[in-house]
Amino acid sequence: MALDRRNYRQLVDTTVELANKVGAAEIISRIVDDLKDEAEQYRKMVMETIEKIMGNLGAADIDHKLEEQLIDGILYAFQEQTTEDSVMLNGFGTVVNALGKRVKPYLPQICGTVLWRLNNKSAKVRQQAADLISRTAVVMKTCQEEKLMGHLGVVLYEYLGEEYPEVLGSILGALKAIVNVIGMHKMTPPIKDLLPRLTPILKNRHEKVQENCIDLVGRIADRGAEYVSAREWMRICFELLELLKAHKKAIRRATVNTFGYIAKAIGPHDVLATLLNNLKVQERQNRVCTTVAIAIVAETCSPFTVLPALMNEYRVPELNVQNGVLKSLSFLFEYIGEMGKDYIYAVTPLLEDALMDRDLVHRQTASAVVQHMSLGVYGFGCEDSLNHLLNYVWPNVFETSPHVIQAVMGALEGLRVAIGPCRMLQYCLQV
Numbered sequence: 001m002a003l004d005r006r007n008y009r010q011l012v013d014t015t016v017e018l019a020n021k022v023g024a025a026e027i028i029s030r031i032v033d034d035l036k037d038e039a040e041q042y043r044k045m046v047m048e049t050i051e052k053i054m055g056n057l058g059a060a061d062i063d064h065k066l067e068e069q070l071i072d073g074i075l076y077a078f079q080e081q082t083t084e085d086s087v088m089l090n091g092f093g094t095v096v097n098a099l100g101k102r103v104k105p106y107l108p109q110i111c112g113t114v115l116w117r118l119n120n121k122s123a124k125v126r127q128q129a130a131d132l133i134s135r136t137a138v139v140m141k142t143c144q145e146e147k148l149m150g151h152l153g154v155v156l157y158e159y160l161g162e163e164y165p166e167v168l169g170s171i172l173g174a175l176k177a178i179v180n181v182i183g184m185h186k187m188t189p190p191i192k193d194l195l196p197r198l199t200p201i202l203k204n205r206h207e208k209v210q211e212n213c214i215d216l217v218g219r220i221a222d223r224g225a226e227y228v229s230a231r232e233w234m235r236i237c238f239e240l241l242e243l244l245k246a247h248k249k250a251i252r253r254a255t256v257n258t259f260g261y262i263a264k265a266i267g268p269h270d271v272l273a274t275l276l277n278n279l280k281v282q283e284r285q286n287r288v289c290t291t292v293a294i295a296i297v298a299e300t301c302s303p304f305t306v307l308p309a310l311m312n313e314y315r316v317p318e319l320n321v322q323n324g325v326l327k328s329l330s331f332l333f334e335y336i337g338e339m340g341k342d343y344i345y346a347v348t349p350l351l352e353d354a355l356m357d358r359d360l361v362h363r364q365t366a367s368a369v370v371q372h373m374s375l376g377v378y379g380f381g382c383e384d385s386l387n388h389l390l391n392y393v394w395p396n397v398f399e400t401s402p403h404v405i406q407a408v409m410g411a412l413e414g415l416r417v418a419i420g421p422c423r424m425l426q427y428c429l430q431v
Helices: 005-022 024-036 040-057 064-080 086-118 123-142 146-158 165-182 191-198 207-223 230-243 249-266 268-280 284-301 307-313 319-342 344-355 360-376 383-398 402-419 421-430
Strands: none
Touching (some): 005 024, 024 064, 040 064, 064 086, 086 123, 123 146, 123 165, 165 207, 191 207, 230 249, 230 268, 249 284, 268 307, 268 319, 307 319, 307 344, 319 344, 344 383, 360 383, 360 402, 383 402, 402 421
16 A cells, blocks of 8 residues: 555545544554554655644644654654655654653653764765754753753754755754754854854855855844854855845845844944945846845834935946945835835935936836835825925836836826825826
């Protein structure tokens, strides 16, 4: 049965449905001993069935004897697998999480197995051991096994020199899980030792490594920035610029958020200087991510810390830089919403210039700024400035480029909300 994929699926689903009717303990007690069967494919089938049953019904009706059998069985099945795939890992994680506090007596044994497998010569075995730590970290916290987690943290820290990127990514994921549950001040190794070790790993081009590393760095920047010197954070800022080129959106998003956390920790000025300098690069995706990062820094540290430098950068007679500044303003006003009422008069002259520029993209991006700005300040008495900007947006209705038209229509829609439909109707009737 276990070897035929179709039968396998139907048998697992049928057993799960039976368990839904008669209870988890009734079914698990009948199949738990099969976790030690000599046929690996059959063990997998049993593990998947138990995982689904406990995922659906929990572990409330499982008594102490069955609980012992279950832990013994999943440990055996996990250690005896010859082809590492996710079935055993998922099953182990689900059972441990379902049992919750009841796992406490077995945690030393589970961690012993994990530590032994972290030292295995097979990369796949090491990867699975690290993944298992990620799955069980929350339960360790529930069982108040912080000392055990601290020990695992030190061991994982020692394995950060791992050469296989898939394994390194899992080790970083496990460290992230431990940091999340144990907190910054109790973390071993201390954050001041851990972070400098992560900085060179940011250079790694493997997506899994990048994603887990930037998530871990971002978490430290958010919650434990004071443990690390400002110089180290600046070093990380320069490494983060490279990550803005990543293909995966999740990596880019985590990176721009991390810029915000770092700016909050060490002040916006150094971080902003790094980002503004990056507007000069040729690659569009890199520039767009940089503009988002600038807007996030402004939102985190208040716009008045960023706007003067940003507007000053608009003086640079370079198309990419000016477009980048306008794009930053667009995201900035989108993020800060009604706080924009304090800054609308400051940026009006800059927007006048952009809306009269010969370059289409300038006018398109400036229109997007007007749209976000007007939606943010609706009802705050800024109609005079918005009406003034409408006079600069309005001539662009004759543009033929679809992108520009879309941006201009967006600006007009925003202005319709902010200064009222009557004024917009008057402009329409003039045409």
